[in-house]
Amino acid sequence: MSEPAIFKAKALIAKAQHIVVLTGAGVSAESGIKTFRAAEGLWEEHSIEDVATPQGFRNDPQLVWRFYNERRRAADIATPNPGHIALARLESLRLLRQKIKSSSAPFMILTQNIDGLHQQAGSQNVLELHGSIWLVRCTGCESLRDDYPIQLPVPPRCDECGSLLRPHVVWFGEALEEAVLAQAEKATRGADLFLVIGTSAVVQPAASYPFMAARRKIPVIEINLEKTPVSEIATLTLLGKSGDILPKLL
Numbered sequence: 001m002s003e004p005a006i007f008k009a010k011a012l013i014a015k016a017q018h019i020v021v022l023t024g025a026g027v028s029a030e031s032g033i034k035t036f037r038a039a040e041g042l043w044e045e046h047s048i049e050d051v052a053t054p055q056g057f058r059n060d061p062q063l064v065w066r067f068y069n070e071r072r073r074a075a076d077i078a079t080p081n082p083g084h085i086a087l088a089r090l091e092s093l094r095l096l097r098q099k100i101k102s103s104s105a106p107f108m109i110l111t112q113n114i115d116g117l118h119q120q121a122g123s124q125n126v127l128e129l130h131g132s133i134w135l136v137r138c139t140g141c142e143s144l145r146d147d148y149p150i151q152l153p154v155p156p157r158c159d160e161c162g163s164l165l166r167p168h169v170v171w172f173g174e175a176l177e178e179a180v181l182a183q184a185e186k187a188t189r190g191a192d193l194f195l196v197i198g199t200s201a202v203v204q205p206a207a208s209y210p211f212m213a214a215r216r217k218i219p220v221i222e223i224n225l226e227k228t229p230v231s232e233i234a235t236l237t238l239l240g241k242s243g244d245i246l247p248k249l250l
């Protein structure tokens with residue numbers, strides 16, 4: 001990734017008043033969390049249909065919980081990497097700089113990740129598009145708790161009503177929460193700079209926000225190890241590790 005590109009990105013960031021960032025599994029890769037589509041990716045060991053769809057859960061809740069217990073353990077030992085920390089620092093600098101409390105936030109992260117590492121790094125304005133691995137929901141009474149042990153019994157049952165518990169994440173074929181969709185769209189409409197970091201940009205509707213930003217003619221900066229569909233519409237694509245590039249952008 002060239003130095004001029006870094007300078008151009010820094011200039012765009014310096015000018016922006018409302019930055020929205022879409023992140024994917026790539027920002028957590030340097031924290032030791034497996035991505036989905038890389039060689040040793042998560043989906044290699046399991047088929048999406050079996051472990052990340054409602055029918056997969058109906059067919060074999062034990063298999064699904066072994067998969068999510070494995071990811072809870074990985075997320076529990078993971079710590080934020082320099083990429084997460086740079087994003088949290090950028091937000092805090094913007095919050096300091098923001099004089100009047102304007103309607104739209106100066107900085108917002110839309111994350112596809114469920115590991116909670118952005119929040120752990122200190123990011124305050126984080127919208128979890130696909131839920132959280134730390135939240136567990138009852139399929140019967142809808143109770144929602146985050147105080148279960150890292151490894152849940154397989155399969156776990158609700159101690160209030162005895163129904164099966166499930167991870168509070170959005171599986172394929174499930175709709176994202178209406179409120180989440182509305183907030184993500186509002187943020188994208190109010191942005192004057194859109195960053196896309198560590199995502200293969202194939203999963204919808206998350207991948208639609210950078211394109212919505214590009215249609216509004218605002219600059220889109222992509223940071224990734226490889227080109228993605230977003231690269232076609234990005235103002236700048238910085239190729240490299242987010243943990244290396246993001247600290248340079250501060």
Ligand code: BV8
Pocket residue numbers: 023024025026027029030035036037038041052112113114130169170171172173174175176197198199200201202203204205206223224225226228240241242243
């Ligand atoms: C919906 C939560 C409608 C769970 C996830 C056909 C059949 C069925 C469905 C569909 C279909 N066609 C389209 C769909 C819709 C489907 C979809 O988009 N499918 C894709 C596969 C085509 N979408 C849905 O089903 C969504 N819901 O459409 O509902 C509806 C409407 C009304 C009523 C009912 C239904 C729900 C999608 C959410 C699925 N849940 N996660 C969990 O995590 O366990 S998706 C999951 O995969 C992640 O959340 C994330 O979104 C996605 C993974 O993508 P990435 O994060 O991008 O990760 P990936 O590994 O792919 O890429 C990593 C990138 O980082 C790479 O580019 C790599 O180069 C880069 N990288 C790696 N290391 C680094 C790096 N970059 C920088 N630095 C590094 N160090």
Ligand code: ZN
Pocket residue numbers: 138139140141142143158159160161162163
């Ligand atoms: Zn219950």
